[in-house]
Amino acid sequence: xxxxxxxxxxxxxxxxxxxxxxxxxxxxxxxxxxxxxxxxxxxxxxxxxxxxxxxxxxxxxxxxxxxxxxxxxxxxxxxxxxxxxxxxxxxxxxxxxxxxxxxxxxxxxxxxxxxxxxxxxxxxxxxxxxxxxxxxxxxxxxxxxxxxxxxxxxxxxxxxxxxxxxxxxxxxxxxxxxxxxxxxxxxxxxxxxxxxxxxxxxxxxxxxxxxxxxxxxxxxxxxxxxxxxxxxxxxxxxxxxxxxxxxxxxxxxxxxxxxxxxxxxxxxxxxxxxxxxxxxxxxxxxxxxxxxxxxxxxxxxxxxxxxxxxxxxxxxxxxxxxxxxxxxxxxxxxxxxxxxxxxxxxxxxxxxxxxxxxxxxxxxxxxxxxxxxxxxxxxxxxxxxxxxxxxxxxxxxxxxxxxxxxxx
Numbered sequence: 001x002x003x004x005x006x007x008x009x010x011x012x013x014x015x016x017x018x019x020x021x022x023x024x025x026x027x028x029x030x031x032x033x034x035x036x037x038x039x040x041x042x043x044x045x046x047x048x049x050x051x052x053x054x055x056x057x058x059x060x061x062x063x064x065x066x067x068x069x070x071x072x073x074x075x076x077x078x079x080x081x082x083x084x085x086x087x088x089x090x091x092x093x094x095x096x097x098x099x100x101x102x103x104x105x106x107x108x109x110x111x112x113x114x115x116x117x118x119x120x121x122x123x124x125x126x127x128x129x130x131x132x133x134x135x136x137x138x139x140x141x142x143x144x145x146x147x148x149x150x151x152x153x154x155x156x157x158x159x160x161x162x163x164x165x166x167x168x169x170x171x172x173x174x175x176x177x178x179x180x181x182x183x184x185x186x187x188x189x190x191x192x193x194x195x196x197x198x199x200x201x202x203x204x205x206x207x208x209x210x211x212x213x214x215x216x217x218x219x220x221x222x223x224x225x226x227x228x229x230x231x232x233x234x235x236x237x238x239x240x241x242x243x244x245x246x247x248x249x250x251x252x253x254x255x256x257x258x259x260x261x262x263x264x265x266x267x268x269x270x271x272x273x274x275x276x277x278x279x280x281x282x283x284x285x286x287x288x289x290x291x292x293x294x295x296x297x298x299x300x301x302x303x304x305x306x307x308x309x310x311x312x313x314x315x316x317x318x319x320x321x322x323x324x325x326x327x328x329x330x331x332x333x334x335x336x337x338x339x340x341x342x343x344x345x346x347x348x349x350x351x352x353x354x355x356x357x358x359x360x361x362x363x364x365x366x367x368x369x370x371x372x373x374x375x376x377x378x379x380x381x382x383x384x385x386x387x388x389x390x391x392x393x394x395x396x397x398x399x400x401x402x403x404x405x406x407x408x
Contacts, residue, residue, distance in 0.1 A: 023292045024328055030288035031332025031385070032339065034281035038377050039340030045274045046373075047366030049267055053235050055197045055361065056263055058132035059122070059206055060256045061101070062238045063245070065091070066227030068252035078104060078226035080218070087247060088228065096232050096241050101128055104214045104226030110156070110207065111173040112164040119160065121174065123211030123226070133195065133208070140168050140193030143210065151210035155193035159203040166191055174207075176217050185217055198357040201260055263361075285332075285381065286388045293325050297395050318394075325389045333378050344369050 065087065067079040083102070091100045104123045109116050124130075126145040134142060138158055145151045154174065156166065166172060168191060175186040189209065197203055215224065230253075232238055238255045245253055257264045307317055344367050347353055351364040 023295050027288045027292035027328050028332045028335065031285045031329060031381070032335040034285040035333050035336025035377065035381055036340035036343070037281045038278055038381075039337070039374055040343055041274050041277045042373055042377070043344040043367045043369050044365060045270045046368040046370055048270055048360075048362070050368050051366040052199075052263070052267060052361045054132060055136065055199055055202070056256060056260065057231065057235065058136065059197070059202050060259065061229030062232040062235055063230040063242050063253050063255050064227055065230060065245075065247065065251060065253045068250055080104070080220050080224040081227060081251065083223050083225055084248075087251070091228065091230055091245075094241070094245075096234065096237055097230055098233050099129060099231040101229045101231075102211070102225045102227075103128075103229050104211050106214045106217065107177045108207070109175045109177065110160065110164065111175060112166050112170065115164050117160050117164055119156075119174075119207045120205050121154075121176070121214070122206055122208050123214040124208065125211050136197050137193050137195045140191070142193060143208070144192070145210060150212035150216060152187070152189055153192045153209065154189040155195060155208040156191055157203040157206065158194050158196040159200075160207070161191070161194050168192070168194065178217075187213065187217075198361045198363065199263070200358070201263070266361075282381070282384060285385060289325060289329065289385050290388055290391060292328065293321060293389055294395070296324060297321060318390075322386070322389060326386065329382060329385045329389075333381055337374070337378060341369065341374065 067081045088100060091097055102125055106121045106123065108119050108121045110119050124143075130142050137155070140155070143151050143153050143155065154172070156172075160166070164172075170191050171188050172191060173186055174189050178185070193208075195208075211225070212222075214220070214226075215222065232241060238257065242253055242255050247253065347365060348367040348369070353365040355362055355365055357363045
């Protein structure tokens, strides 16, 4: 029989009232709170980063490949390039790339009820993967493309729709601005869909239509495009991948981080907040457990003296208290896991926590539980707590049997 484990269990299950009982409950509560806070925090951060990133990349891709121009504005219409199968398949073969799509943009003004609003008309082709953008549509449908001419439909944001009092199936006048001084052309287009991202940089800027319309207005041939949008598996690698890509001399690439740095700064702040909470919660749990074990050792000084008097080694007595502290730690982690995961799942399925979309880019606090992270938090908490609990057990070595037995 393991004597240290037996004594540790007896101490833990002792129902005798003492000051240490309150301290034990406090330590369990602190450990539970720390684990719960870390699980909830990392689930919220994961949810925020994934949801906001999906919105950002849906309209722009992770990397854009287009014609190289010095001192060109990061958000503006493009100089046309010819479709290049070699470049297209070169991008598709990159292991980190999941999708490559063609696009073009053109500056325009949308007019309705004698009110106007400036937009960037994004032209796409019939084979464009619209699955991610469709998730953000609040009403209407996706574009219908004609086999001849061009689609006379447009999708706009709810922000522009509200400002100009536009409703579904309304016909709006879209005035396209030409790069030639004083030149412009307009087209009547039917609003068939309205989207909302919650990101002002997008909602106040983009409208979606047929790329063929841009070709006709700009005098391009059917093989010319504005560029390629490249979508990656992991947006955190976009800088490294972009630096590695090689293109013909007249081509260049830029990342979305260069275009909308403020959004990525906001996402970075979420990581800082997560790290701060992790450090604070870890310190709280460690201090509480060390304090708890110190009190337990001092309260049982007489027991330590008796054990030493009958020949027990310091290591065995230390093990008794480590077993005891281990029970407290595991209990706290278990309770923290239950409430942390439970709270996260409740938010995931009910969305009861609402947010101001203008500040957080989302109206409901998003949650994403990554189970290996939950397990890692539990294991790391247990390891850190166990290592920190070795410190107070060193007091056992200083206790003298005679003085300890007489201790009151």
